[in-house]
Amino acid sequence: MNKGDLDLSHINSESQKNDTEQNKEEVKLDELVGLLDAFRTHLSEEIKEVKISKRLHESPCCLVSEDGGMSSYMERIMKASGQSMPASKKILEVNPSHPLIQNLANKKNSNSIKEDVLSEWINTLYDTALLSEGSPVKNPGTFARRLTKMMESASASL
Numbered sequence: 004m005n006k007g008d009l010d011l012s013h014i015n016s017e018s019q020k021n022d023t024e025q026n027k028e029e030v031k032l033d034e035l036v037g038l039l040d041a042f043r044t045h046l047s048e049e050i051k052e053v054k055i056s057k058r059l060h061e062s063p064c065c066l067v068s069e070d071g072g073m074s075s076y077m078e079r080i081m082k083a084s085g086q087s088m089p090a091s092k093k094i095l096e097v098n099p100s101h102p103l104i105q106n107l108a109n110k111k112n113s114n115s116i117k118e119d120v121l122s123e124w125i126n127t128l129y130d131t132a133l134l135s136e137g138s139p140v141k142n143p144g145t146f147a148r149r150l151t152k153m154m155e156s157a158s159a160s161l
Contacts, residue, residue, distance in 0.1 A: 031099055038108040042095060045125045049092065056096035063101040066093040066132045075136045095132065103128075123149050 032055060042053045051069065059065060068074055072091060081088050097104055107124055110116035127149055130140040140146045 031105075034112060035097070035099055035104070035108045037111045038104070039097065041111060041121055042097065042125055045122050046095065046129055049129060050095045051092035053095045053097060056098050059096060059098035059101070061101075062098060062132075062135065063103045064095055064097045064128050064132050066136050066138075067096055069094055075138055079137070095129065123153065127153060 035055070039053050039055075042050075046053075050066075056065065066075070068091070075093070078088055078091065099105075107116070107121070111121060127146070130146045133140050
């Protein structure tokens with residue numbers, strides 16, 4: 004998943020949605036507005052934009068190149084060969100059906116999550132999207148500390 008705006012919905016005609024399903028999807032997307040704005044704010048230096056993904060099923064988010072942009076893999080090859088590469092910002096696609104995204108959106112909408120905690124989640128999701136595409140995280144030590152802190156917090160409620 005490297006290029007943006009790839010629409011595969013026409014491949015399987017069984018995936019056509021009726022009006023009721025489309026209305027449910029629109030309501031779900033309305034609930035994500037606050038979270039998507041938080042992604043844009045917290046990651047404004049790293050990403051070009053945030054979009055709702057129509058192709059993700061298992062991952063909460065991914066990074067894609069804009070149409071006509073160079074893939075991350077090609078950028079790494081060019082840099083490894085000594086070519087100077089201008090910094091390019093990727094598009095963050097968010098999976099509106101993923102339970103993690105839905106939980107964060109609900110907490111954001113109900114104001115039951117502190118901004119610093121939400122920021123940690125957003126930065127961790129961004130770093131995992133980087134790792135998924137094969138790119139390194141900016142600061143592995145910070146990523147590891149943040150992830151450990153989040154796991155400690157989650158394990159307390161087990």
